[in-house]
Amino acid sequence: MSDQLIPFTTAEIIFIGIYLSSLIAIGFAGYRAREESSLRDFYLAGNGIGFVVLLLTLYSTQYSGNTLLGFTGKTYRVGFAWTVSIHFMTSIVVFYLLLAPKLFRLAKQNGFITPTDFIEHRFRSPALSCLVSLLMMVAISNFLLAQLMAMGNAIEGLTTVDPEFAYSAGVIVLALIIVVYETLGGFRAVAWTDVIQGSVLLVGFAVLLVLVFREFGTLAEATKIVQLRAPTKVAPPNWIASNEWVSYVFLVGIGGALYPQAIQRIYAANSATTLRRSLLVMAFLPLTTALIALVVGIVGLAYIPDLARSDTLLTVICRQLQESSLVGRWLVVVLFSAILAAIMSTADSVLLSISSMLTKDIYAKYVKPEATERHLTRVGKACSWTLIALLAFLAIRHRDMTLIKLLDRKFDLLVQLAPAFFIGLHWPRLRATPTLIGICTGLAVVFGILAIDWISEADYSKVAGIHPGLYGLALNTAVAVGGSLGRKNAEPPQPLA
Template sequence: MLLIGYLSGRGKDIHNSLSGYYLAGRNLGIIALFFTLYATQYSGNTIVGYTPAAYRTGFSWLQSISFMTIIIGVYLMFAPRLYVIAKRQNFVTPTDWIHYRFKSNAVTILSIFLMLWGLGNYLLEQLVAIGQAVSGLTGGTIPYQFAVIAFVLVMLVYEWMGGMKAVAFTDVMQGIVLMIGIVVFLIGALYLVGGNMGDVTSYIASTEPAKVGVPPLEGSINWFSILILVGFGAAIYPHAVQRIYSSKSERTLKRSFARMAWMPPVTTGLVFVIGIIGIMMFPGLDKAGSEKLVGMMANEIAAIHPIYYWAMVLFFGGIVAAIVSTADSVLLSFSSMLSKDVYGRFINANATEHKKVMVGKFGGIVVVAFLLWLAWNPPATLYEIFVLKFELLVQVAPAFILGLYWNKLSAKPVFWGMLIGALLAGFMTLTGHKTVFGIHGGVIGLGINFLIAVVGSVVVSVSAEQKTEVEEMTSLKVEA
C-alpha cells in the first residue's frame, strides 16, 4: 500500500490541485473506478460483521443482499445526471452541487454538517474495526492499540503521497484479495460440512427451526425500512459521490455500475452462505461467541491443507486491508470537505488550491487523532450521540436527488425539511425509540423531510426567471 501511494504521487503535481488530489484528476478508468466503488461499498467489516449476523438471524438475513443491491439502484437514479453537471461545473465535493443548485448558505452549511457527521461516524467505525480485526485474528498477540496506530500511520502516509489515485489503486489490490479470499473460504467451509447445502438446511430446520421460518410482520417492515435508510444513505455518502466525479467518462461510470450490480450476490450472498454453514459447524454460540465465528471457521479451514492455510493468511490480510481501504476513502472525503467547503468557502475564499489541499491534509490528521481518542476513551453521552449515522445523513437525500429533477424545489423548504427530519431522527434514536412498528426513526424523519420540501416548494412562488435559471443549471448539455 505504501509503494502504491509512492508511485501514485511520484512526479505528478497533484498536490497543487483540488481535483488532482481529491478526484485523481477526474481520470479513473473502468478497472480502478469499479474497484474503488466496490471497496467503498464493501468493507472488510462486511465479512467480519455480516457472517455472525447470518449465524444469529438465519435465512431471513438474505435481506443483506438486497441492502447492497438497492444502493446501486439509487446510484443510477442520480449518478449519470450528476456526473454531467459536475464535469461541466468542476465540482470537487458533494456540497458543491448543493451550493450550486440552491445558492443558500443555510442549506449548504446544514448539508456540510450532516455529511461530515456521517463521515466522522463511519471513520470511527473503521478505526475500531481495524483494531478489533487485527487483535482478534492474531489472538491478541498484536494489541488493539498497536494495530490501530500502525494501520492509521500507513493509511495517512500513502494517502498524503498519492491522494485519490493512491486510494483507488490500493482499492484494486484489496478488492481482488478479498474476492478470491471469500471464494476460497466458502469452498473450504463447504468441504468441512460434506459439500451439501441441503444437509446444512436440514440440520438447521431440525435443530433451530426459527432460523428457517418466515420472519414476523414487524421484521418484514423493518427490512423495507432498512432498504430505504441504507439505499439512500449509502448512495449519497460523500466519498461515494466523489467516485462519481472521478470517473473518466459517463460511459466508464455506467459500465462500472453495471458490474457493481453483480457484486451483492457475489460478496454479501457468499458471506450469507458462510454464516449459514457456521450454524452447523459451531452450533449454540451466544452473541459474543458468534462475533468470533469468522476466525473460528478460518482456523478449521486452514487445517485442511497448506494451500488453505496460506489462502486464509491472505484472506485475513485482505479483510484488514479492506477495512483500511474504506477508512482511507472516508478520510480523504472528510479532508476534501474541510479544505474546500469549510475553509475555502467560509474562512479563506482567496486561498490557493495548494493551501486548501494542505489544510485538508492537516485537518484530516487532527480528525483522526480526535477519533482515536474517542475510540479508546468513549465518553458515554458523546459516544451515544456519535452513533447516529444513516439517520442524519439520509436527510440530505431529498435536496441532493430531487434537486436534480424538479426545478421548483426551493431552498427554504429544503432547509426546514432537512433540519426537522434530522432533529426528529436524532431525537428518536437517542431516546431509545429507534423504530416504530419496525420503521426506523431516520426513515420517519426522511418522510417528513420530503413532505416539507415538496409541499413547501409547491406553496412558495418561483419567478419565471428563477425557473429558467434552474433549468439551465440542471440541463445535460455538455460545453464544447
C-alpha cells in the same frame, strides 16, 4: 472454542507486511504521478479514472469490514432473514440510477469536487451547503470509526501479546499506513490501492466460500441443522420483519448512494460510459459478496453454536481452518489480507472524503477564502492526520458497540439528504429554505426516536420494523416539497444545468 486466531508465524507476518508495504509504495507512485498541486488533482485524480480502477474503487469502498465481519455476525444472530443484505446492496446501485447520470454531467460542467459543490450550485444557499457538509461528515465519521474498530478487532487475535494492546496497536499502525499513502498520493493513491484491495477482497470471498464448504459441509446440511436447532432463523419473515426488510432496502439503498465518497467517485469517472459500465458490473456484485457472507453466517450458525460475540464468527471459522492443515493456515493468511483490504479501502475513501469537505467546504469558505490551491491541499492533508488521530483515540476508548449498530445510525442521518440530491436534481422548483427546514425536521425525528430508544427500556431502534431515518425522511420530504410548492414566488427556481 477459541475466538482467537492461532498467532501468525514470522513468514505469515512478513507476507502481511509486504502487502501493507505495497500500499505505501502505491501511495508513493501516486505522489510521483500527480500533475499539479491542486484540490482537483489531490481529491479527484485530475481528469479522472478509467473503467477498471473506477469499478474496483467503487467495489472496495462499498464493501467494507461490515460486509465480512458485520454481515456474517448478523446472519449468525438473525439467520436467513439477513438475505435482506443482498437486496439492500443491490438497491444502492438502483438508487444510483436516479443520481449518477445527471450528477456526473453537472460535475464535469461545473468542476465539482465535494458533494456539497452540487448543493451550492443548485440551491445557492450557504446555510444549506454548510448543513449538508456537516451532516455528511458526522455520518461518515461514524463509519470511519467502525472501520478503525474493525482493524483493531482483526489484529487483536493475531499475536500472543495482550489483546487490549494488540487491538490498540492494530488501530494505530493500520490507521498510520492509510494516512501515509493517502497523504502521499491523495485520491490517485486511494483508487490505485483500491484496485489491489478490491482484487484481494474478491479472491478472499471466493477462498472463504470454498474453505467453509470444505471444512464444515454443504449448505443444505447446515440449513437442516439450523432448522432443527433454531426454526425461527429459517422461517419466512413475519410482518414486522417484512417491514424491516423494506426499511433496509430504502435506508441502505438511498444512504449508500449518498455516501460522499461514492458521489466523489461519480465525479471522478473519466467519462459517462466508464461510469455506466462500472455501475453495470456493480449491480451483480451483491450476489458474489453479501450472498457469500450470508452463506458463511448460516454455516457458522449450524456448526459453531453459542458464540458469545457474533462479530467474532469469522475469526472462529479462520481458527478452525488454521488448525486443519498448512494449506488452511496460508489460506487464512489470504483471507485475513482480504479482511484488512475490505476495512482499509473503505477507511481510506471515507477519510479522504471528510478531508475534502473540511478543506473545501469549511476551511476555504469560512476560514481562509483567499487561500491558494497549494495551501488548501496542505490543509487537507493536515485534516486527515488530525481526524484519524481523533478517531483512533475514540476507537480505542469505546469498543463496546457492535459493528452493525454503527452501520444503522449512519444511514439514518445520510438519508435526510435525499430530497436535496434526488429531488433537487430532477425538480427545478425545489427551494433551498424548505429543503433546509426539511432536513432539520428529519433530523429532529431521528434524534427524537433515538433519544426515546436510549432512555426507554423498550427497543425503539426501529418502530414497527421501520428505521427512524425513514420516518424522518418522510416528514423531511413532505416539508421540502410542500414548502417549495407553497413558496412559488418567494425564490426563483435554480437551473439544473
